[in-house]
Structures are given as structure tokens and as C-alpha cells.
Amino acid sequence: MKHFGRTIRDKREQLKLSDRAFSLRQVATRVGIEPAYLSKIERCEVKPPSEATIVQLAQELEIDKDVLLAMAGKVSSELQEVIRKRPQLFANLILQLKEAPDNAILQVVREVRDSNW
Amino acid sequence: MKHFGRTIRDKREQLKLSDRAFSLRQVATRVGIEPAYLSKIERCEVKPPSEATIVQLAQELEIDKDVLLAMAGKVSSELQEVIRKRPQLFANLILQLKEAPDNAILQVVREVRDSNW
DNA sequence: TTTCATGTGTAGTACATAGGCAACACTTCT
DNA sequence: AGAAGTGTTGCCTATGTACTACACATGAAA
Numbered sequence: 637m638k639h640f641g642r643t644i645r646d647k648r649e650q651l652k653l654s655d656r657a658f659s660l661r662q663v664a665t666r667v668g669i670e671p672a673y674l675s676k677i678e679r680c681e682v683k684p685p686s687e688a689t690i691v692q693l694a695q696e697l698e699i700d701k702d703v704l705l706a707m708a709g710k711v712s713s714e715l716q717e718v719i720r721k722r723p724q725l726f727a728n729l730i731l732q733l734k735e736a737p738d739n740a741i742l743q744v745v746r747e748v749r750d751s752n753w
Numbered sequence: 754m755k756h757f758g759r760t761i762r763d764k765r766e767q768l769k770l771s772d773r774a775f776s777l778r779q780v781a782t783r784v785g786i787e788p789a790y791l792s793k794i795e796r797c798e799v800k801p802p803s804e805a806t807i808v809q810l811a812q813e814l815e816i817d818k819d820v821l822l823a824m825a826g827k828v829s830s831e832l833q834e835v836i837r838k839r840p841q842l843f844a845n846l847i848l849q850l851k852e853a854p855d856n857a858i859l860q861v862v863r864e865v866r867d868s869n870w
Numbered sequence: 871t872t873t874c875a876t877g878t879g880t881a882g883t884a885c886a887t888a889g890g891c892a893a894c895a896c897t898t899c900t
Numbered sequence: 901a902g903a904a905g906t907g908t909t910g911c912c913t914a915t916g917t918a919c920t921a922c923a924c925a926t927g928a929a930a
Contacts, residue, residue: 706840723823740870
């Protein structure tokens with residue numbers, strides 16, 4: 637939401653230092669959008685693109701997909717689908733963890749990973 | 754997604770049995786939409802309405818908000834915001850719990866509720 | 871020096887979203 | 901019988917989403 641465009645630009649230019657294939661035009665082409673559009677995205681002249689395009693960008697620029705989506709004010713449809721299948725269960729869980737510190741959540745993740753139901 | 758409209762209609766007609774104030778027109782008015790629109794919603798002639806309208810309907814018809822949103826293929830912006838603030842943490846957690854049985858998740862919720870971080 | 875690639879400005883577009891408005895027929899009070 | 905309330909039909913629309921297409925100026929490469 638805040639600096640989606642800058643994040644993209646910074647990462648791309650960083651990658652460009654060691655590989656000329658990371659020009660705006662080439663990245664745009666590989667991602668499947670018009671260079672002019674990517675230019676506007678990077679300069680925040682337009683709102684962040686669609687989920688599909690963001691995922692392509694994340695992959696191309698080696699950025700965490702969910703983090704990039706979050707910067708665009710979105711949540712991946714993959715996660716949404718999990719929630720939608722059991723709404724009250726996940727709604728409770730998430731709201732319960734809303735104020736929890738990071739390490740408490742990490743703890744939960746670990747417990748869950750090691751549990752055998 | 755499947756029977757959003759039917760759920761609304763069924764619940765409304767059930768409530769209407771003991772209270773005439775639950776006519777389609779009156780409910781629509783209280784919710785803040787046109788009766789004609791609610792009629793179409795209930796008969797699935799149109800796609801489910803916006804999140805704001807769904808929340809109003811849930812409240813008016815005493816249905817769980819998140820469950821109703823899920824039927825409409827949505828996840829509340831409230832939950833999304835929680836996830837967006839710590840994307841990788843919650844993405845991991847949710848995907849970890851994707852296949853977990855209900856009672857395992859309930860267990861986690863209880864543990865979290867009783868824990869003091 | 872022509873060629874080529876780079877980033878950018880302007881304009882326009884196809885489609886989806888989220889409804890509103892007017893009018894109709896039918897039932898129910900009074 | 902008239903008035904009021906009920907659900908429904910058809911048509912219309914404003915706003916947003918997610919881009920594309922074209923043209924241009926600048927810098928590097930041959």
C-alpha cells in the first residue's frame with residue numbers, strides 16, 4: 637500500500653546491476669505486461685496491478701509473494717480460499733492472534749508443524 | 754458462493770413467520786438497499802452484494818458475518834487487514850492449518866486464548 | 871552515424887462492480 | 901371497493917479495475 641512501486645523498482649534495479657536482463661522493458665515482457673504500464677506501477681502513477689501480475693512480479697524479482705501482495709493491500713486468493721472453507725474457525729483464530737507478538741505466532745506454527753493429528 | 758441467495762431468503766422467511774417486519778421490502782429498507790435489488794439477490798439473479806451490504810444483512814438476519822461473507826466468496830477486510838500486517842507469519846500459519854481437522858484448530862484457538870504472552 | 875534499447879507521457883478501452891428507478895401484478899387490510 | 905403492502909421485471913448507470921496502444925526523447929552500441 638505504501639511503497640509498492642518503490643519496492644519493485646529498487647529490487648529490479650538491484651538485480652539489474654548484475655544482469656542487464658532486468659531492464660524495465662524486459663521484465664515487463666517476461667511478466668506479460670506493457671513496459672509503459674510497469675513504468676507507471678514503479679512510479680506509483682497507478683494503483684498496484686492484479687493479483688496475477690503481482691505474483692508474476694514477485695517470482696521474477698525474487699520477492700515473497702504474500703509480502704508483495706500485502707504491500708498492494710491484498711491477500712492471496714489461495715489464503716482466502718482456506719479461510720472461506722471454514723470461516724468461523726479461521727475468523728476466530730486470526731482475530732485471536734491479532735494482537736499476539738510475532739514469536740507467539742511462530743510458536744503456534746511450530747507446534748502445529750510438529751503435531752500429528 | 755453456492756446458495757447465498759437461498760440462505761438469505763430462507764432465514765428471512767423464517768424470521769418473518771414470527772415478525773411481519775421481515776418482509777423483503779422492510780428488510781431491504783433497513784439494510785439500505787432497494788427492495789428490487791434484494792429480491793434479485795435472494796433469487797440469485799445477481800451476484801452477492803458488497804461486503805458492507807452483506808454485513809448489514811448478516812446483522813439484520815442474525816447470521817454469522819464471516820460465514821455469510823464466505824458464502825459470497827469473500828473474506829472480511831477486517832481479517833485481511835490482520836493478515837496484511839504480518840503476511841509471512843499468517844501465510845505460514847494458515848497454510849499450515851489448511852489440512853488440519855476442525856478440532857485441531859479449535860485446540861489451537863483454545864491454547865492461544867489461555868496463553869499469556 | 872545510424873541503429874537500437876531504454877524509460878516515460880498521453881490517451882483510450884473492455885469489462886466488472888454495485889447498485890438505482892419506474893412500473894407491474896397480486897394479496898391483504900379496512 | 902379502495903388503500904396499502906408485497907415480491908418481481910426490465911432497463912439503465914456511475915464508478916472502478918486493469919490494463920493496451922502509440923508516440924516520444926534520451927542514451928548506449930555498432
